Amino acid sequence: MIDRAASRPWTAFAWAVLLVAVVVALTPYLWIVLASFKTRVDLFSSAPKWLFSPTFANYPAVFIGKEYWPLAINSLIISLSSTALCILIGAPAAYVFARADFPGKEDLFFFFLTTRMAPPISIAVPLFLFFTSLGLIDTIYAVVIAHTSFNLSLVVWMMRGFFAEIPKEIDEAAVMDGRSRLGAFVFIIAPLAAPGIAATAVLCFILSWNEFLYAFILVAFEGRPLTVGIPGLVTPHGTLWGQVAAVAVVATLPILIFTFLVQRQLVRGLTFGAVKG
Amino acid sequence: MTSLPVTSNTSGKTRGAFLLDRGVGPLLVLPATILVVIFLVGPFYYMVYTALTDLSFADATRKGAFVGFDNFRRLMRDDPLFWNSFLLTLKFVVVAVAMEFVIGFALALLIFKYVVRQRLLTTLLLIPMMLAPVAVGLIWRLLLQGDFGMVIYYLRAVGLLAQNAAVLSQPDLVFPAIVAIDIWQWTPFVTLVMLAGLMSLPRSPFEAAMMDGAGPLRIFLDVMLPLLRPIIALVLLLRGIDAFKEFDKVFIMTGGGPGTLTELVSIYAYRVNFRNWDLGYGAAVAFMVYLVVLILCSVFYKAVYWSAKPSSGLPAGAKP
Numbered sequence: 343m344i345d346r347a348a349s350r351p352w353t354a355f356a357w358a359v360l361l362v363a364v365v366v367a368l369t370p371y372l373w374i375v376l377a378s379f380k381t382r383v384d385l386f387s388s389a390p391k392w393l394f395s396p397t398f399a400n401y402p403a404v405f406i407g408k409e410y411w412p413l414a415i416n417s418l419i420i421s422l423s424s425t426a427l428c429i430l431i432g433a434p435a436a437y438v439f440a441r442a443d444f445p446g447k448e449d450l451f452f453f454f455l456t457t458r459m460a461p462p463i464s465i466a467v468p469l470f471l472f473f474t475s476l477g478l479i480d481t482i483y484a485v486v487i488a489h490t491s492f493n494l495s496l497v498v499w500m501m502r503g504f505f506a507e508i509p510k511e512i513d514e515a516a517v518m519d520g521r522s523r524l525g526a527f528v529f530i531i532a533p534l535a536a537p538g539i540a541a542t543a544v545l546c547f548i549l550s551w552n553e554f555l556y557a558f559i560l561v562a563f564e565g566r567p568l569t570v571g572i573p574g575l576v577t578p579h580g581t582l583w584g585q586v587a588a589v590a591v592v593a594t595l596p597i598l599i600f601t602f603l604v605q606r607q608l609v610r611g612l613t614f615g616a617v618k619g
Numbered sequence: 620m621t622s623l624p625v626t627s628n629t630s631g632k633t634r635g636a637f638l639l640d641r642g643v644g645p646l647l648v649l650p651a652t653i654l655v656v657i658f659l660v661g662p663f664y665y666m667v668y669t670a671l672t673d674l675s676f677a678d679a680t681r682k683g684a685f686v687g688f689d690n691f692r693r694l695m696r697d698d699p700l701f702w703n704s705f706l707l708t709l710k711f712v713v714v715a716v717a718m719e720f721v722i723g724f725a726l727a728l729l730i731f732k733y734v735v736r737q738r739l740l741t742t743l744l745l746i747p748m749m750l751a752p753v754a755v756g757l758i759w760r761l762l763l764q765g766d767f768g769m770v771i772y773y774l775r776a777v778g779l780l781a782q783n784a785a786v787l788s789q790p791d792l793v794f795p796a797i798v799a800i801d802i803w804q805w806t807p808f809v810t811l812v813m814l815a816g817l818m819s820l821p822r823s824p825f826e827a828a829m830m831d832g833a834g835p836l837r838i839f840l841d842v843m844l845p846l847l848r849p850i851i852a853l854v855l856l857l858r859g860i861d862a863f864k865e866f867d868k869v870f871i872m873t874g875g876g877p878g879t880l881t882e883l884v885s886i887y888a889y890r891v892n893f894r895n896w897d898l899g900y901g902a903a904v905a906f907m908v909y910l911v912v913l914i915l916c917s918v919f920y921k922a923v924y925w926s927a928k929p930s931s932g933l934p935a936g937a938k939p
Contacts, residue, residue, distance in 0.1 A: 356733035360740065367747050368743060374757075374758045377761060385767065389772060390772050390773075431654060432651055435648045435650070438644045438645075450648065454655065455916075459919075461864040461905075462864070462866070463864070463866060465663055465905075467898055469658065472662060491654045552750075554753045555867060569751055572757060590758065598746060598750075601745055601749045605741070609812055609815050617815045
C-alpha cells in the first residue's frame with residue numbers, strides 16, 4: 343500500500359474531483375426519477391425544472407391505464423425462474439469443478455467461459471428458429487431458458503471460487519462422520535457458501551432483469567418483460583416522457599436496491615472471479 | 620487455510636472423493652453442460668451452417684441451398700455497409716474503452732489515496748453500470764431532447780453546444796454522443812476493478828522503492844503499473860469484449876441512425892437478420908462478430924488465466 347497521509351490542498355482537490363464524478367454519475371438517473379413525477383408542463387419547460395409540485399399520475403396512467411403492470415410481473419417471473427434454475431443446475435456443477443478431478447475438467451470449465459462471451463446477436467437467429475419450431479416463441483419459457491443457459495457460465499465461474507475458499511478438510515470430515523459426498527455438499531458446504539450463493543443469485547437476477555436482446559427477439563407480445571416494453575412507449579412525436587420515466591424507474595429501482603446488498607461480491611462476479619472486490 | 624492431517628490426497632482418497640471424480644462428479648456437471656450445449660453451442664453451429672447457405676425468409680426461392688463461401692465473399696468484397704459498421708464498432712471500442720480506462724483509473728487512484736471510508740462512494744458510483752442498458756438509452760434520449768433536454772440546456776449555457784438541436788439526430792454529434800454515454804455508464808466499472816486491484820497490492824515493493832528514494836512518478840511507473848498489469852489487461856479486455864457486443868443502448872437511442880452513422884456491427888447484424896430476413900448472409904455477419912469476440916476472448920484467457928492453478932478455483936495470475 344501507498345502512503346495515505348497527504349497534504350490538505352491535494353485532499354481538497356481529490357474530493358472536488360470525486361464529487362464532480364459522483365454528480366455526473368448520478369444526475370442523469372436522478373433526472374429520470376424526477377421526470378416520473380412531473381406533469382407535461384414541467385417536463386417540457388425549456389429551462390430544467392428542479393423544483394416543481396409533484397404529480398403521481400404518471401405511474402397509474404402507464405401501469406394501469408396502458409396495462410404495463412403485467413410486464414413488470416413478467417420481468418419478475420422471468421428473472422426469478424431463471425435465477426432459481428441457474429443456481430439449482432449451476433451450484434452442483436461449480437462444486438464439482440472446485441473439488442473433483444476428472445479428465446478434461448479444466449477444458450470443460452474454460453468451455454463454460456467461452457459460452458458466456460458469445461455475442462447474443464450471433465445466436466439470436468438460431469434460437470429464434472429453434473423456439474419457433476418448439477412452439478415456445480412468444481412465451482416466457484423461451485426467455486427463461488435463454489437467460490438460464492446464458493447466465494449458467496457465470497454461476498459456475500463465480501461459485502467455483504466460493505466453494506474453493508472452503509477448506510477441503512471440511513468435506514472430508516463430514517464424509518468421515520458418515521455423510522455421503524452429496525450429503526456433505528447439501529448439508530455442510532452449501533450452507534457455508536450461502537453468502538456466495540446469495541450474491542451469485544442476486545447477480546443472476548440483475549442480469550436477467552436487465553437483459554434486452556434475447557427477450558426482444560423471443561417475445562414480442564405475450565410474456566414481454568419491462569425492458570422490451572419500454573421502447574414501445576417512445577413515439578416519433580408526442581412521447582409521454584413522464585410515463586416513460588415512470589416505467590424506467592420501476593425497471594431500475596429494484597436492481598439498485600439489490601446492488602447495494604451485494605456490492606462486495608459484485609466486482610468479483612463481473613470479472614468472472616478474477617478480482618475480489 | 621488450515622490443513623488438518625485427516626487424509627492424504629495423494630495416496631488414499633476417501634471413498635466420497637473417488638465417487639466425485641468418477642461417477643457423480645461428471646454427472647453433476649451434466650445438466651449444466653447439456654443446457655449450454657443445446658441452447659448456446661447448438662445455435663452457434665447452426666449459425667455457422669446457415670452462413671454457408673442462401674436461406675432467406677424474405678425471398679421464398681432461397682430455401683437454404685448450400686452456397687459455400689458466397690456469403691463471406693459478398694461480405695468481404697461487396698458490402699460497404701458491413702465494413703462501415705465494423706470499422707465504426709472498432710472506433711467505438713477503442714475510443715470508449717481508452718477513455719473509460721484513463722478516467723476510471725484516475726478516479727480509482729484518487730479514491731485509493733484520499734478516501735478512507737470508500738463504501739458509500741463506490742456504492743454511488745455503481746449506479747450507472749447497474750441500470751438496464753435499455754433504461755440508460757431512454758434516460759439519455761430524454762436528456763438529449765432538442766427543446767427540453769436537461770443536458771442540452773446546460774451544454775448550451777456553458778457554450779459547448781451552439782444550437783438547440785437534438786444531439787442524437789445531428790450527424791456530426793451523434794457518434795461522440797453514444798461514445799460519451801458508454802463512457803458515462805462504464806467508467807465506474809473500471810474504477811471499481813482498478814480500486815480492487817490497488818487494494819490487493821503488496822506493501823513491500825513500494826516501501827523498498829521509497830527507501831531507494833524514488834519519487835512518486837517513478838514509483839507509479841516502475842512499481843505500481845507492472846504490479847497492476849494483469850488487472851489492467853483484465854479490465855481492458857472485459858470492457859473491449861463488452862463494447863464490441865454493444866447493442867441495447869445504441870439501438871434504443873438511435874437505432875443505428877441517422878443513416879448508418881451509429882450502426883454498430885451488432886445493429887447491422889440485427890438489421891440483416893430481423894429486418895431484411897436475409898438469414899444466410901446475416902449468419903455470416905453474425906459469425907464475424909463472433910470471430911472478433913472469440914479472438915479477444917482467447918487473448919483474455921491467455922492474459923488473465925494463464926498462470927491459474929488447476930485446482931485452486933481462483934486464477935492465481937489474476938490476483939497479484
